[in-house]
Amino acid sequence: xxxxxxxxxxxxxxxxxxxxxxxxxxxxxxxxxxxxxxxxxxxxxxxxxxxxxxxxxxxxxxxxxxxxxxxxxxxxxxxxxxxxxxxxxxxxxxxxxxxxxxxxxxxxxxxxxxxxxxxxxxxxxxxxxxxxxxxxxxxxxxxxxxxxxxxxxxxxxxxxxxxxxxxxxxxxxxxxxxxxxxxxxxxxxxxxxxxxxxxxxxxxxxxxxxxxxxxxxxxxxxxxxxxxxxxxxxxxxxxxxxxxxxxxxxxxxxxxxxxxxxxxxxxxxxxxxxxxxxxxxxxxxxxxxxxxxxxxxxxxxxxxxxxxxxxxxxxxxxxxxxxxxxxxxxxxxxxxxxxxxxxxxxxxxxxxxxxxxxxxxxxxxxxxxxxxxxxxxxxxxxxxxxxxxxxxxxxxxxxxxxxxxxxxxxxxxxxxxxxxxxxxx
Amino acid sequence: xxxxxxxxxxxxxxxxxxxxxxxxxxxxxxxxxxxxxxxxxxxxxxxxxxxxxxxxxxxxxxxxxxxxxxxxxxxxxxxxxxxxxxxxxxxxxxxxxxxxxxxxxxxxxxxxxxxxxxxxxxxxxxxxxxxxxxxxxxxxxx
Numbered sequence: 001x002x003x004x005x006x007x008x009x010x011x012x013x014x015x016x017x018x019x020x021x022x023x024x025x026x027x028x029x030x031x032x033x034x035x036x037x038x039x040x041x042x043x044x045x046x047x048x049x050x051x052x053x054x055x056x057x058x059x060x061x062x063x064x065x066x067x068x069x070x071x072x073x074x075x076x077x078x079x080x081x082x083x084x085x086x087x088x089x090x091x092x093x094x095x096x097x098x099x100x101x102x103x104x105x106x107x108x109x110x111x112x113x114x115x116x117x118x119x120x121x122x123x124x125x126x127x128x129x130x131x132x133x134x135x136x137x138x139x140x141x142x143x144x145x146x147x148x149x150x151x152x153x154x155x156x157x158x159x160x161x162x163x164x165x166x167x168x169x170x171x172x173x174x175x176x177x178x179x180x181x182x183x184x185x186x187x188x189x190x191x192x193x194x195x196x197x198x199x200x201x202x203x204x205x206x207x208x209x210x211x212x213x214x215x216x217x218x219x220x221x222x223x224x225x226x227x228x229x230x231x232x233x234x235x236x237x238x239x240x241x242x243x244x245x246x247x248x249x250x251x252x253x254x255x256x257x258x259x260x261x262x263x264x265x266x267x268x269x270x271x272x273x274x275x276x277x278x279x280x281x282x283x284x285x286x287x288x289x290x291x292x293x294x295x296x297x298x299x300x301x302x303x304x305x306x307x308x309x310x311x312x313x314x315x316x317x318x319x320x321x322x323x324x325x326x327x328x329x330x331x332x333x334x335x336x337x338x339x340x341x342x343x344x345x346x347x348x349x350x351x352x353x354x355x356x357x358x359x360x361x362x363x364x365x366x367x368x369x370x371x372x373x374x375x376x377x378x379x380x381x382x383x384x385x386x387x388x389x390x391x392x393x394x395x396x397x398x399x400x401x402x403x404x405x406x407x408x409x410x411x412x413x414x415x416x417x418x419x420x421x422x423x424x425x
Numbered sequence: 426x427x428x429x430x431x432x433x434x435x436x437x438x439x440x441x442x443x444x445x446x447x448x449x450x451x452x453x454x455x456x457x458x459x460x461x462x463x464x465x466x467x468x469x470x471x472x473x474x475x476x477x478x479x480x481x482x483x484x485x486x487x488x489x490x491x492x493x494x495x496x497x498x499x500x501x502x503x504x505x506x507x508x509x510x511x512x513x514x515x516x517x518x519x520x521x522x523x524x525x526x527x528x529x530x531x532x533x534x535x536x537x538x539x540x541x542x543x544x545x546x547x548x549x550x551x552x553x554x555x556x557x558x559x560x561x562x563x564x565x566x567x
Contacts, residue, residue, distance in 0.1 A: 176468065
């Protein structure tokens, strides 16, 4: 029972190669079918995202022999010359393969450290392969472990919690003030690329009402259609600033758009309910004095970039804790795997002993013709009793004692010791 | 008496919540986020929780004091006699009622209300220590 992984990711292959080897859902299904029907793998799972294509599998024989077969299958399946892939593909076996998967689902192997999407992609790939019946006991256990690792890393460490882009940092900050944005409304000034990023983030965080304002109304209306929102007339500050809790501004302008007076009046109309202003314009769109107003929070581009910078550092500091979680679960998986193998080893050993005993009894009894039939049976009974005693005790221990199973790491060695080559399945 | 303990527990809770609010508000306004801010509850949640906690405190201290008057009346035939503890308790009640009222107005909502809440709790602590030990004769313990 061994595990093999062949794949490539953003570290080993440029996008030109990655896109050639990526799998659509349909392709993943077909590849899994072919791999199994050709007898290359017994269990398979294809994990394909924009940054990685990986095939996990359990081969019928020793996995070290099947990796080349897997690589050539990949190049054949995607009609890519093998030489084009050879430099990019990595192969991992057993412990390394498990650790790789666990690190992937923890977000440790992602381009953007700790990103959240990968966990969903792993879950989706597993669900897909499971429904198709391509996975078996080993991969099932392994991917359930991977999902658990991903969840633990995200709840127990800060690896994925802190925002890594200016837009998401701004929106997450608004949540520090208002809590969930589901009953809040936001006003976005400007309709450029940055505005669009923030709108996408706001929508992603479930903002209830979205108002858009732009000098040219057309572009604002286009965005409003795309993301669902209402367009307000440019410059109608009195009405526009009364409702929203979050105001985002990203407009090319010489003079500040939101002056001190405008915001002051708006706060009066809002009865001083907290207002979060995100100034993403350059030069700044919001008068510097606004930040001093009561219950007004102003963050500009520099502030947010600083936060992103700090967060990058903070995420990197969390790596050791995440790696510890990964290691703990790799150990857990391996001891599970060892225990399954040990149990089957004991069963095999039993069958083998039974076989030996029968041959032994047959050979010896023939030379002891002077024994009466009851004596013979008695002798055989004694022999059985002894063998049972010898075998039963370790078998019971193996089933009962978790610690013992963890200590026995190399089941193959035990197999070699007790069972000669011909007994290997 | 149990009611008064409940009331003071509620006031203590709102005190802690207000402290966290003020700290977080300061960090957010000064743009000094560090590791803390991302773990703290949102400001408006803290504000709401502090207000509900004060409401619980207000109701229980009002009932508690009223029951106190009733039992004093039964014991001594009069419901009021001068004791600094009474005065301070009524004063505390008044202060928290004020907080509860002001915390929703334009001028006070947010940091100012939280400061008032912290001030109120300081008065509560004083009424427990100074008044009980030095001023009151019939309320040595509570």
